[in-house]
Amino acid sequence: MSLYSSVDIWVEYLIRFSHLVAGIAWIGSSFYFMWLDSAFVPPETPRRNVDGELFMVHGGFYYQVEKKKIYPGELPKVLHWFKWEATLTVMTGYLLLIYLYYLKGASLLINSSNPTTSLTQLEAIATSLGLIISGWLIYDSIWKYIQSKFINILLSAGLLFGFIMINLHFFSSRGAFIQTGAMLGTMMLLNVWVRILPGQKKMVFDASEGRVPDYSFSVKAKTRSVHNTYFTFPVLFIMLSNHYPALYNHVYNWQILIVLLISGAMVRHAMVTKNSKERWTLLPASLGLLALIYITANQPIADRGSSSSDLVTYSQIHPIVQARCLACHGVHPTDDIFTEPPKGLILETEEQMLKVIPQLYQQVVVAKTMPLINKTKITDEERAILASWISQHQVGQ
Ligand code: HEC
Numbered sequence: 424m425s426l427y428s429s430v431d432i433w434v435e436y437l438i439r440f441s442h443l444v445a446g447i448a449w450i451g452s453s454f455y456f457m458w459l460d461s462a463f464v465p466p467e468t469p470r471r472n473v474d475g476e477l478f479m480v481h482g483g484f485y486y487q488v489e490k491k492k493i494y495p496g497e498l499p500k501v502l503h504w505f506k507w508e509a510t511l512t513v514m515t516g517y518l519l520l521i522y523l524y525y526l527k528g529a530s531l532l533i534n535s536s537n538p539t540t541s542l543t544q545l546e547a548i549a550t551s552l553g554l555i556i557s558g559w560l561i562y563d564s565i566w567k568y569i570q571s572k573f574i575n576i577l578l579s580a581g582l583l584f585g586f587i588m589i590n591l592h593f594f595s596s597r598g599a600f601i602q603t604g605a606m607l608g609t610m611m612l613l614n615v616w617v618r619i620l621p622g623q624k625k626m627v628f629d630a631s632e633g634r635v636p637d638y639s640f641s642v643k644a645k646t647r648s649v650h651n652t653y654f655t656f657p658v659l660f661i662m663l664s665n666h667y668p669a670l671y672n673h674v675y676n677w678q679i680l681i682v683l684l685i686s687g688a689m690v691r692h693a694m695v696t697k698n699s700k701e702r703w704t705l706l707p708a709s710l711g712l713l714a715l716i717y718i719t720a721n722q723p724i725a726d727r728g729s730s731s732s733d734l735v736t737y738s739q740i741h742p743i744v745q746a747r748c749l750a751c752h753g754v755h756p757t758d759d760i761f762t763e764p765p766k767g768l769i770l771e772t773e774e775q776m777l778k779v780i781p782q783l784y785q786q787v788v789v790a791k792t793m794p795l796i797n798k799t800k801i802t803d804e805e806r807a808i809l810a811s812w813i814s815q816h817q818v819g820q
Contacts, residue, residue, distance in 0.1 A: 493516075498630045513611070529755060532595060559609055565579060587603055587681065590606075658746075659687070682714065689704035739812070741811055748799070750766065765795075788813055
């Protein structure tokens, strides 16, 4: 392995590690506060300003926590805030987005299967950032200016689905999944900094100035905090999905994404609700998961069309080549051994494939030596689709 690729792997590894650890801290504290909220009971003998209390044992000591409102003159000297977990998670997430998707020619981000929408590196980065920013602005305005919760939920769902389709249009399927995750993660962080913290700061400031704080700020902050709760599982799913080409490259990839986002939010609802009757959401969430298992079991990564005699198109084989060949035959191979494309053979575009049809025919159809030692685990079905496409062009030559 060359020094460059070794450094490359370690840089990626360290950013990913930091992102993971910060994310665990963020989600861990968010789970913990959700749990605290569900476990508080009113004190046996009522105390002023105390809404609830609970006792815990951990590491050999007892901990007593009170949930209370603060009034003038009661502000403690040291007050712990929870904001760096979220900030570090999103910052390391952006580092990873930049390192993996924006640098290196943005080759992981660009949708090269559709030449008409294929962006340059700069265009891809600008589109990605533009979508992230407009996503926040629209989402924030919906919840700031429109009063009806029902309409807000409808609009937010429409917004999310719209952005998923836009992302899939401009970006590679893997890029589109991560872009959707980056958009949600950004909304979560900005919820913390722009909507939750300023409200809390105002309350603390009021109390320190001897005024009775306006607790309507807590209610507004709580709404955004609840949103973040529902975003948690969908975002985690998206982050993990990037390691499963069979999901993001699937012909039903956007449906898979949407079912998983909804199911994730429903599981989260069952976890945070205090009303056990509302745990019915676990049922549709499980049905969604079962449906996904069924769909992915019965469909190859690429759609083969209605019958096997149909002509196979490039857009059908592109996800297969992406998943099974580009680890070695990409402009920037990700394979651990082949850090340069073997024999200089690059298979990123249709043109590049068409130039080497005889070699492809030999390696994939006749000898089946590619993918090398089947390192990328091509399935028989996928090989058959790829072979049909190659044969179509082999005959035509
Ligand atoms: C794990 C790495 C790896 C993967 C994955 C891989 N290849 Fe290769 N490929 C190689 C290597 C190494 C060679 C050179 C073999 C040699 O020197 O004979 C090669 C050579 C080839 C050649 C012959 C080029 C020539 O000029 O003779 C073709 C065609 C080819 N690969 C196509 C594919 C296709 C199509 C896929 C995906 C279905 C694929 N490869 C996946 C490593 C890989």
